[in-house]
Amino acid sequence: MTKYINSFPSKNIQVKGTNYLYFGGTAYLGLQTDLEFQNIYIDNLRKYGTNYGASRKSNIRISIFDQTESYLAKLVGSEACVTLSSGYLAGQFISQFLNRKEFRFFYSPNTHSALYLCNNQENKPKSYITFAALNIALRDHLEKNKDSTPVVFLDSIDFSGANFPDFNGLKALPLNDVILVVDDSHGIGILGKNGGGVFSSLKKLHPKELIVCCSLGKGFGVQGGAIFADTKRINEFIETDFFGGSSPAAPANLATIYFGEELLNKKRSLLEQNIEFFRTQINLITKFKSMIGHPAFTFADENLTQHLEEHQILVTSFRYPNEKASLMSRIVLSAAHTKEEINTLCGVINKY
Incomplete structure (x- = not known):
């Protein structure tokens, strides 16, 4: 059931006078309501303003864009980075840029809608149900179409555990002949060395070319997107009319990532401790689909959702990305949760 609230859904929310513990959403590091993080953001807001609507190609340029992009590229392990106003725009930008006759698109199982070129349901391409089917289609294409390079789209975190951390399905593909486009929105900022996400590990698989995009709002707590x-x-992306004509991410947002590194590292360490604590306290871990190191624990039992709500605990549970999709339910831990709150959650689950 949909519930309406009047403030950001932090670890505690109130609905019609009832207080709930909240284990959902995507605020993995708990930054959005963290006072220290907010103070860094407010300081940057005063310096850079609330928004910057000019083109990045303007004759007046704010240096924090290049500074943050260089920082993020180094963090991730890529040669370069460009930022945009949202992760969704980043995915659409790549799809539109590669939408040429010399490329052929292939969508892995459970690919996020941000990477689809067309979201019109009648014309929307189909993702392959299995990696085995995708593998067959790719090899058939490579044998018959020498002038068309396949582009494989993938979500690094698909919440089924099929991709991160092992990427076994991906490893079976002829990656040397494939451009790999990966959405790492649920990985960057929390996974990998210092929150660098999956870029470096995917690079070791030696695809023909690797492009990673993401939202900055989940792991870094500010609105924005990035491409690596x-x-x-x-440089080809930057030279397009698409990039030149679009408003960039707010510079205050990027500056908060750049100047908030020490706090981000501290929050990431807290999140890692919370994940480990949850795993040691829960008796029914096999009831959930999860990935080592990631704070989301997916389940399909609607009665468990109801059981948790009856004990004043709310989790993520809705049909995504539309009402025709299957119900998506998951427990999400954050760096903001205390051991006591996690222990309460585990106690309720263990009694189910």
């Missing part, structure tokens, strides 16, 4: 690739490809 080699320098040549990023």
